[in-house]
Amino acid sequence: MNKKTGIRAQQADQTKARILKAAVKVFTRDGYAGGRIEQISSEAESNDRMIYYYFGSKENLFVRVLEHTYEAFNQAESMLRPDLSNPVQALRDRVAFVWHYYVKHPEFVAILNIENLHEGTHARQSSELRRLSGTTLGVIKPIIEAGQRQGVFRQDIDINHVYLMIASLCYFYNSNRHTLTSFLGQDLADQGQQQGWLAFISDLVVRGVLTLPAPQLPSDQ
Numbered sequence: 001m002n003k004k005t006g007i008r009a010q011q012a013d014q015t016k017a018r019i020l021k022a023a024v025k026v027f028t029r030d031g032y033a034g035g036r037i038e039q040i041s042s043e044a045e046s047n048d049r050m051i052y053y054y055f056g057s058k059e060n061l062f063v064r065v066l067e068h069t070y071e072a073f074n075q076a077e078s079m080l081r082p083d084l085s086n087p088v089q090a091l092r093d094r095v096a097f098v099w100h101y102y103v104k105h106p107e108f109v110a111i112l113n114i115e116n117l118h119e120g121t122h123a124r125q126s127s128e129l130r131r132l133s134g135t136t137l138g139v140i141k142p143i144i145e146a147g148q149r150q151g152v153f154r155q156d157i158d159i160n161h162v163y164l165m166i167a168s169l170c171y172f173y174n175s176n177r178h179t180l181t182s183f184l185g186q187d188l189a190d191q192g193q194q195q196g197w198l199a200f201i202s203d204l205v206v207r208g209v210l211t212l213p214a215p216q217l218p219s220d221q
Helices: 003-034 037-043 048-055 060-078 087-104 106-117 128-148 159-175 177-184 189-211
Strands: none
Touching: 003 037, 003 048, 003 106, 037 048, 037 060, 048 060, 048 177, 060 106, 060 128, 087 106, 087 159, 087 189, 106 159, 106 189, 128 159, 159 177, 159 189, 177 189
16 A cells, blocks of 8 residues: 555545544434434535445445444443452443443434334344444353352343343433433432432342342241
């Protein structure tokens, strides 16, 4: 690769990155139907032609946005270094990571909400999501296996169930925060409320996988 080719490739990568960043912002704000190509190109300081050149269509761009949001989550998650000598604390740390990521990245929650409104139409077009989900499950698996080896966690655990439990407990609070604030009469954006919920769900997740004590059989009279 000569110098000019390398510069062009770098410029192309930068343009695509700007378009993706702009698309996340526009789709988060306006939804899929309301997110217009001209708005995205303006936000990216690019033009419509470049979006179609790199992504082909608005639909393909949203598929890439969906993949990009999961990739960003996985990259942040890959920085975790769980202490497998203490699987209970490692699991609590994993819950806390997911919780704080959702709080700090409302665009992640918004993009998932949009895609669920479209019944997973774009997710089914992605060849990357299964790979990305495997990475996420791969973070949970060694924690659970360490707990099982130590006799702390049950042997009959489905890793998918653990993932769904953590994701749902963190996601629902954040995706429905505005309506729940009105419904419950409590400000769910309040830091105290959020810390209380995190402590509660951390206990729930841990109790959900702990080895249960053997039932006490009635003694013969």
